[in-house]
Amino acid sequence: MYRYDEFDAAFVADRVSAFRDQVSRRLSGDMTEEQFRPHRLMNGLYLQLHAYMLRVAVPYGTLNARQMHKLAHIARVYDKGFGHFTTRQNIQYNWPALSDVPAILDELASVEMHAIQTSGNCIRNVTADHFAGAAADEIEDPRPYAEILRQWSSIHPEFTFLPRKFKIAVNGADWDRAAIQVHDIGYQIVRNEAGEVGFAVYVGGGLGRTPMIARKLRDFLPKADLLAYTQAIVRVYNLEGRRDNKYKARIKILVHEKGVDPMREAVEAEFAAASREFISLPASEIARIKSYFAPPALQARAACDAYEARRQTDPRFAAFAANNVHPHRVAGHGVVTISLKPIGGVPGDATAAQMDAVADLAARYGHDEIRVSHEQNLVLPHVALDDLPAIYDELAANGLATANAGLISDIIACPGLDYCALATARSIPIAQRISERFGEGERARDIGELKIKISGCINACGHHHVGHIGILGLERKGVETYQITLGGSGDETCSLGTLTGPGFSSEEVVDAIERIVNVYMSVRTDRSEDFLAAYRRVGMQPFKEALYETSKGADI
Amino acid sequence: MALWKNGAFVDDAWREIAEGEDPPPAGHVILPLDWWEQERDAFEGSNAPLGLRVAPGVPIERFARDINRFALIELVFPKFGDGRAFSMARLLRERHGFRGELRATGDVLIDQIQMMARCGFDTFQISDATTERLLRERGAPAYKRFYQPGATPEAPVDSRPWARRPG
Amino acid sequence: MRAGPMHYAISANRLRDGIVVFLGAGGAWVEQLAQAAAYPEKEQAEAALEGARGDEKRNLVVEAFVFPVRQSPAGLVADHIRDAIRAAGPSVYRDHGKQAETR
Numbered sequence: 122m123y124r125y126d127e128f129d130a131a132f133v134a135d136r137v138s139a140f141r142d143q144v145s146r147r148l149s150g151d152m153t154e155e156q157f158r159p160h161r162l163m164n165g166l167y168l169q170l171h172a173y174m175l176r177v178a179v180p181y182g183t184l185n186a187r188q189m190h191k192l193a194h195i196a197r198v199y200d201k202g203f204g205h206f207t208t209r210q211n212i213q214y215n216w217p218a219l220s221d222v223p224a225i226l227d228e229l230a231s232v233e234m235h236a237i238q239t240s241g242n243c244i245r246n247v248t249a250d251h252f253a254g255a256a257a258d259e260i261e262d263p264r265p266y267a268e269i270l271r272q273w274s275s276i277h278p279e280f281t282f283l284p285r286k287f288k289i290a291v292n293g294a295d296w297d298r299a300a301i302q303v304h305d306i307g308y309q310i311v312r313n314e315a316g317e318v319g320f321a322v323y324v325g326g327g328l329g330r331t332p333m334i335a336r337k338l339r340d341f342l343p344k345a346d347l348l349a350y351t352q353a354i355v356r357v358y359n360l361e362g363r364r365d366n367k368y369k370a371r372i373k374i375l376v377h378e379k380g381v382d383p384m385r386e387a388v389e390a391e392f393a394a395a396s397r398e399f400i401s402l403p404a405s406e407i408a409r410i411k412s413y414f415a416p417p418a419l420q421a422r423a424a425c426d427a428y429e430a431r432r433q434t435d436p437r438f439a440a441f442a443a444n445n446v447h448p449h450r451v452a453g454h455g456v457v458t459i460s461l462k463p464i465g466g467v468p469g470d471a472t473a474a475q476m477d478a479v480a481d482l483a484a485r486y487g488h489d490e491i492r493v494s495h496e497q498n499l500v501l502p503h504v505a506l507d508d509l510p511a512i513y514d515e516l517a518a519n520g521l522a523t524a525n526a527g528l529i530s531d532i533i534a535c536p537g538l539d540y541c542a543l544a545t546a547r548s549i550p551i552a553q554r555i556s557e558r559f560g561e562g563e564r565a566r567d568i569g570e571l572k573i574k575i576s577g578c579i580n581a582c583g584h585h586h587v588g589h590i591g592i593l594g595l596e597r598k599g600v601e602t603y604q605i606t607l608g609g610s611g612d613e614t615c616s617l618g619t620l621t622g623p624g625f626s627s628e629e630v631v632d633a634i635e636r637i638v639n640v641y642m643s644v645r646t647d648r649s650e651d652f653l654a655a656y657r658r659v660g661m662q663p664f665k666e667a668l669y670e671t672s673k674g675a676d677i
Numbered sequence: 678m679a680l681w682k683n684g685a686f687v688d689d690a691w692r693e694i695a696e697g698e699d700p701p702p703a704g705h706v707i708l709p710l711d712w713w714e715q716e717r718d719a720f721e722g723s724n725a726p727l728g729l730r731v732a733p734g735v736p737i738e739r740f741a742r743d744i745n746r747f748a749l750i751e752l753v754f755p756k757f758g759d760g761r762a763f764s765m766a767r768l769l770r771e772r773h774g775f776r777g778e779l780r781a782t783g784d785v786l787i788d789q790i791q792m793m794a795r796c797g798f799d800t801f802q803i804s805d806a807t808t809e810r811l812l813r814e815r816g817a818p819a820y821k822r823f824y825q826p827g828a829t830p831e832a833p834v835d836s837r838p839w840a841r842r843p844g
Numbered sequence: 845m846r847a848g849p850m851h852y853a854i855s856a857n858r859l860r861d862g863i864v865v866f867l868g869a870g871g872a873w874v875e876q877l878a879q880a881a882a883y884p885e886k887e888q889a890e891a892a893l894e895g896a897r898g899d900e901k902r903n904l905v906v907e908a909f910v911f912p913v914r915q916s917p918a919g920l921v922a923d924h925i926r927d928a929i930r931a932a933g934p935s936v937y938r939d940h941g942k943q944a945e946t947r
């Protein structure tokens with residue numbers, strides 16, 4: 122993974138000391154809240170429902186063991202012993218005191234981390250495929266490019282006061298695990314006819330109040346032009362994006378209102394006119410950044426006796442291996458998903474002890490690599506299958522061996538009204554009850570791959586629009602109600618879910634989900650047709666009938 | 678209102694032209710763009726130094742051909758969160774070769790001054806009292822490490838062309 | 845829950861640690877809603893809020909606001925779910941927030 126050099130370390134240290142000064146000016150009364158707010162947001166510090174919340178950047182979701190131990194330490198010393206991993210591959214602390222935040226930032230800086238640009242109308246943490254560098258279906262590791270974008274966008278003098286926040290994702294595999302088509306810019310690594318590797322460029326995707334799927338601006342962008350082209354897109358957006366209405370300020374609205382062809386013309390014209398002098402990427406520099414991400418030297422293993430033996434004799438282990446282990450590009454290895462979705466638990470939360478346990482496993486068996494996925498799980502990307510029994514036992518001892526990756530109980534849920542000042546309804550308790558209803562056992566496995574995503578307001582941090590089943594919590598006359606959408610997907614077949622109809626009360630919503638699942642089970646051709654495929658084949662009607670059958674009965 | 682330039686408050690040689698006023702022959706007034714567009718013929722043959730005030734969102738193409746007629750261009754930040762003038766400044770400097778005084782006005786706050794300077798601004802009209810006080814007490818922040826080229830000359834760090842220091 | 849007529853209380857977050865606080869009867873900030881002052885008329889609460897703004901200026905608290913409460917047999921309860929969760933703590937961790945102290 123990327124390692125800071127002196128320059129990077131000093132850059133972060135400068136910013137931490139500036140914020141330390143701002144915090145002390147604020148606490149001494151030398152600065153009003155209004156004056157301080159932009160500074161605290163610049164450093165990822167929000168004021169939420171119960172207390173401050175600090176959002177720490179995990180660039181493209183990659184951590185090493187030392188960093189994970191530090192995150193655990195911060196949870197223990199400055200918070201209530203836990204942290205929350207988010208759909209932006211970041212971690213949030215829910216209870217830090219303002220007066221402690223400079224010390225927390227110092228701790229983070231000591232392990233090459235920070236909270237810069239995790240908030241505000243700037244270019245946010247760049248995200249990438251959480252299986253990057255390990256998955257069998259990858260053209261190239263997207264993280265070197267995400268790192269270059271991260272550096273270039275840090276405290277950008279021109280792009281720190283954009284109309285609205287700006288999110289970039291990079292994906293390197295055929296399977297889009299980074300949901301690039303719902304980002305402001307999505308870069309998909311592709312190979313052109315000449316065999317060169319570059320990027321297909323998508324612009325103007327996003328969820329929130331007006332969800333939109335990105336439009337393609339370019340089939341192929343040479344690597345050298347990554348920053349120049351990004352600059353062109355963001356500059357057009359900065360100059361032309363709407364600033365009269367915060368709900369219409371994202372680039373998706375500009376692309377929509379301007380039209381994709383005029384948008385492309387404007388970006389290409391800006392790109393053609395700008396000097397490349399300092400912004401073209403030299404191949405040597407790309408290679409140097411790439412060398413930080415060199416994959417560990419894994420030996421292909423033909424036989425995995427220890428792994429096979431355990432699989433034959435231990436059905437729980439076998440279920441874990443089947444659900445939570447993804448093929449690695451090197452034979453005899455796997456990519457292990459550590460579910461942060463224990464049955465009935467809070468999606469994405471990990472205790473300090475759990476973080477330490479994962480860090481130890483990564484150091485011992487995982488080539489010192491950990492990933493945070495946008496599905497709010499952790500990943501050990503490079504594991505020898507023969508080490509899996511030992512890893513599994515250690516995970517189980519720490520309550521981390523839930524065998525539900527990709528299943529119905531692997532639910533994404535934003536913090537919702539339990540923490541978030543913007544929320545209209547709770548999302549976590551809904552996730553907990555659905556997870557309890559379906560579990561991780563035979564029934565969940567029989568249902569197969571099913572992504573449920575829950576947001577506590579229209580800001581859609583829980584990505585509900587791209588859930589196979591999406592749930593949106595709203596407030597109606599002071600009561601929490603939940604709308605359901607079906608058929609969304611964030612992968613390369615990206616689609617937005619369709620609303621089933623009127624919403625459901627908190628009491629009704631889990632039953633409603635069960636009805637939807639029952640319809641799927643009855644209409645699917647066989648086990649190989651997953652929920653999304655079945656929905657796309659049969660459409661909304663049978664689900665609607667099952668959900669609203671009583672009112673239909675009354676009509677007859 | 679005070680004018681910040683090169684690390685100090687300085688006297689302002691310029692003023693905004695008043696409504697209905699005829700431009701003085703000696704110049705040193707700042708004209709709104711609309712005004713200029715209507716009256717530009719009246720300046721045929723005049724060498725009086727003139728300034729131009731441009732609102733955010735105005736395409737530079739609208740006045741690009743006249744840029745060299747102006748000794749000063751003033752770009753407006755209506756709110757600190759409205760960052761359009763950052764891009765306009767870079768375009769004026771880097772694309773249109775404007776060499777005159779580039780002035781930031783409006784909601785100009787202490788922590789933006791260095792960013793503005795890196796985008797090509799060289800004078801800053803300060804109306805925020807706290808910013809003025811802090812500038813007098815401690816000057817503007819002066820970070821020395823950047824991750825991207827700006828409009829000012831800065832030297833690349835090692836081989837990373839996007840990481841830079843003041844040159 | 846049976847609850848009495850609508851009253852109004854004032855809440856904010858403490859600047860130093862962000863913790864939710866309520867304006868008490870004597871004008872001091874208290875941590876439990878049970879100890880908060882409840883005003884029968886919204887105008888009275890608005891007037892008290894003006895006083896609380898002074899504590900914002902003195903950098904003790906931030907984001908002070910008025911919200912509706914009711915008297916119940918168990919004491920003051922917030923009328924809106926959002927304020928109730930603020931007054932108790934996250935409903936998903938009963939051992940976090942104010943509810944932990946009153947158990």
Ligand code: SF4
Pocket residue numbers: 535536537538541542543544545576577578579580581582583
């Ligand atoms: S979706 Fe709404 S409730 Fe959920 S975290 Fe985002 S802003 Fe908060």
